[in-house]
Amino acid sequence: MVQDTMAQTLHGIPINAYLMLSAVLFSIGVLGVLYRRNIIVIFMCIELMLNAVNLLLAAFGAYRGDSNGQIFVFFIMAVAAAEVAVGLAILVMIYRNTKNTDIDELSRLKW
Amino acid sequence: MTLYIFYFLSFLAVLSAFMVVYSKNPVHSVLYLIVTFFAIAGHYILLNAQFLAAVHVIVYAGAIMVLFLYVIMMLNLNQETEPHKSNYLKLAATVAGGIFMIVLIGSLKGVEKIENLNAANQSAGLIKNLGQVLYRDYMLPFEMASILFLAAMVGAVMLGKNELK
Known part of the structure; x- marks a missing residue:
């Protein structure tokens, strides 16, 4: 019974639906990075893009009945957690030096 | 449903x-x-x-x-407290994001249906199966992740502490 409903869940939704959803979420992340100036919000949008890719990886893994895709999602989550910790530390450091979180203040990193 | x-x-x-x-x-x-x-x-x-x-x-x-x-x-x-971008830049960002989405969806539109759904293996996401794969096939990356976390923790503490001048 449980197995039946699970199979219907996978078969009822085409993989293209997950492709579209991930593409839309990723595009919203890109839009946020371009649209906002606050470093924290840009960082959150990067997390959103990462999650869109994770979702697609898990979807393909589930549709193939393969565990390896989900293992990769675990490792991506681990790397994302480490990245967020270091990134937010850098962000606090930037705030301490420049007293705001405007991304345009960092344009001197160009030189 | x-x-x-x-x-x-x-x-x-x-x-x-x-x-x-x-x-x-x-x-x-x-x-x-x-x-x-x-x-x-x-x-x-x-x-x-x-x-x-x-x-x-x-x-x-x-x-x-x-x-x-x-x-x-x-x-x-x-x-x-955030100074906002000018409307021109916002419009440009929205247009660029929308075009990116259209290109992405358009390129994924013609993708073929994935064949050979392995429907028999519905237990791939269960914790028993995942644990066996994780601790048997991916042992080394699993341990390396802990080293990564240690490095990230040290880096965050180093960056976050006050300057001792």
Whole structure:
């Protein structure tokens, strides 16, 4: 019974639906990075893009009945957690030096 | 039935993702991002990846978003202190993002149906199966992840401490 409903869940939704959803979420992340100036919000949008890719990886893994895709999602989550910790530390450091979180203040990193 | 759940979760995820971008207050952005993460966790459950959904909620909605909230509180950004871009730049960003989405969807539109659904293996996302794969085939990367966390922790502490001049 449980197995039946699970199979219907996978078969009822085409993989293209997950492709579209991930593409839309990723595009919203890109839009946020371009649209906002606050470093924290840009960082959150990067997390959103990462999650869109994770979702697609898990979807393909589930549709193939393969565990390896989900293992990769675990490792991506681990790397994302480490990245967020270091990134937010850098962000606090930037705030301490420049007293705001405007991304345009960092344009001197160009030189 | 599950199709409706899928549509509802997708709608929720996309809507709250838009609200992350367009809400003025960073705290509201964080809260909407948490809603997005819960919707994605629901998608994981739909994909038979129950353990992944649990880990996603714990790590993202639990740990990472709390970290974001702490930083926002520490920097006292809970009001609208952000100087906004000019309308011209906002329009350009929206157009660029929309074109990117159209290109991405258009290129994925013609993708063929994935063949050979391995429907017999519905237990791929269960914790027993995942644990065996993780501790047998991916032992070394698993241990390396702990070293990565140690390095990240040391780096965060190093960056976050006050200058001792």
